[in-house]
Amino acid sequence: MAQKKYDGVIEVVRYAPEGKISEVRIYERRGPTFSDRVLISRMELLQRLRAGKKFGVGKREEFMASTFKVSNDVRLAGSRGQEVIVAGGTKSTERDDLQGVPLF
Numbered sequence: 659m660a661q662k663k664y665d666g667v668i669e670v671v672r673y674a675p676e677g678k679i680s681e682v683r684i685y686e687r688r689g690p691t692f693s694d695r696v697l698i699s700r701m702e703l704l705q706r707l708r709a710g711k712k713f714g715v716g717k718r719e720e721f722m723a724s725t726f727k728v729s730n731d732v733r734l735a736g737s738r739g740q741e742v743i744v745a746g747g748t749k750s751t752e753r754d755d756l757q758g759v760p761l762f
Contacts, residue, residue: 662728665686665713667685669718670683671761673761678753679756682759684697684698692726703743704741704743707743713731715728715731732756
């Protein structure tokens with residue numbers, strides 16, 4: 659079975675006190691390979707998700723270059739302008755929740 663193609667893989671997350679994502683550390687697809695670690699804000703992640711980019715939650719496999727173990731897909735939930743960023747089976751529409759992502 660073919661693996662899904664992701665535009666980015668979220669490795670760790672930092673939440674603000676009100677429960678929204680402050681920033682995430684990602685690996686971003688650059689052609690056939692992925693970038694080094696990149697920090698992006700919630701607003702940048704939100705813009706990319708709205709533009710149709712596909713993100714997953716996972717980590718890079720050691721010594722395997724652009725190979726990742728992705729556990730969940732990241733998606734938007736809620737109405738436009740009030741979206742929250744969630745992963746996996748999370749049904750929250752009140753706060754961001756990237757299930758299974760380590761904090762930094």
